[in-house]
Amino acid sequence: MKKHKSITILLMCMLLLVSVCAGILFGSVNIAFKDILNCLTGTDRSSTSYILITTVRIPRVLGGLFAGIGLSCSGVILQGVMNNSLASPSTIGVNSGSGFAVMLAMIFFPANSFILPVFAFCGALITTLLIFFLAALSDSSRTTIILAGITVSSFLSAGINTIKLLNTDITLTSFLIGSLSGLTLSRLILPCLCIAIAFFVSLFLAQPLNMLGLGDDIARSLGLRVSLTRFLLLSLASILAGCVVSFAGLLGFIGLIIPHICRRLFGNDARFLLPCSALLGGSFVLLCDLLGRILFSPFELPAGIIMSFVGGPFFLYLLLKKKGGRRVHA
Secondary structure, eight states: OHHHHHHHHHHHHHHHHHHHHHHHHOSSSOOOHHHHHHHHTTSOOSSHHHHHIIIIIHHHHHHHHHHHHHHHHHHHHHHHHHTOTTOOTTTTTHHHHHHHHHHHHHHHOTTOGGGHHHHHHHHHHHHHHHHHHHHHHTTOOHHHHHHHHHHHHHHHHHHHHHHHHHOTTSOOHHHHHOOOTTOOHHHHHHHHHHHHHHHHHHHHTHHHHHHHTTOHHHHHHTTOOHHHHHHHHHHHHHHHHHHHHHHHOOOOSHHHHHHHHHHHHHTTOHHHHHHHHHHHHHHHHHHHHHHHHHTTTTSOOOHHHHHHHHHHHHHHHHHHOEETTEEOOO
16 A cells, blocks of 8 residues: 555656646747757757746746645645535635735735735635634534535625726736736745745644544544644635635636545545645646647637636536445535
8 A cells, every 4th residue: 555655656746747847848839858958057048948938937837836736735724624525715715715805905006916925815814714604603514614605705706806897907817717827936936935835834734634534522632722723724725725816816626626636546644635735736737737828829728717627527526426325415
């Protein structure tokens, strides 16, 4: 079993490496591998290839990598904390809360891009806590959490559309769909740093996340401070998802699909789920973005559309699948 896991993790690392290389190599304009080596070694800084790689493709690949890490790990945490296999940043409205806050920041602080991750985190955290609170007021069932998320998400989506109609100066099409186009290294520094820190902190909280999955009473009997741990994990999930929204927009379904695939491969142990979801999530986003760039070249299909084509049927599969002869209830 350990050998199987080791081989699977190695394959995931190789897939991520291939995805990163493919993201730099291919696109609407193909670049020879020799030209890429010259650009990366700094021997050719005046060519069009160098400008394309350093200002367009490397930021795009970096953004896709961290978007996959942030959303997939956020999904693992939310599913563990809420004990709900259908919870994810997109399905319970965390992305919508973060997106609404980012749009407010665009209106009130249009020239300050560094404040977007702060607003994104605050919006995601407030939305997550609100959904958790609404579910706790009733029966705290899995279905209630999803319905509360859908309700809150609908209100936030209405707010987003209202802002879009009232303020025509803000270009929101790519943001609402989810896209990696137009990213720059300066715009990525702060959110990617926050995602990296939150990811490494979440690894240290993997065991407490496993304990929460046993139920509050058992977790308390094991000495876990349940309320504090849950708040810390929800904050980490909000940082991971919110920072991604601040630069990539409302990408959907990554936090739902990737944790499920990794759970089938490694079980429910968060110590494996978190790093492996990061590896597979980064590859998934990069491949979806690459597919959107080359399918209709020279035109570009945003990565969010590709993910929706994949994620929609996958979500229906999770709702309808049977386990042990019975339907799995949300």
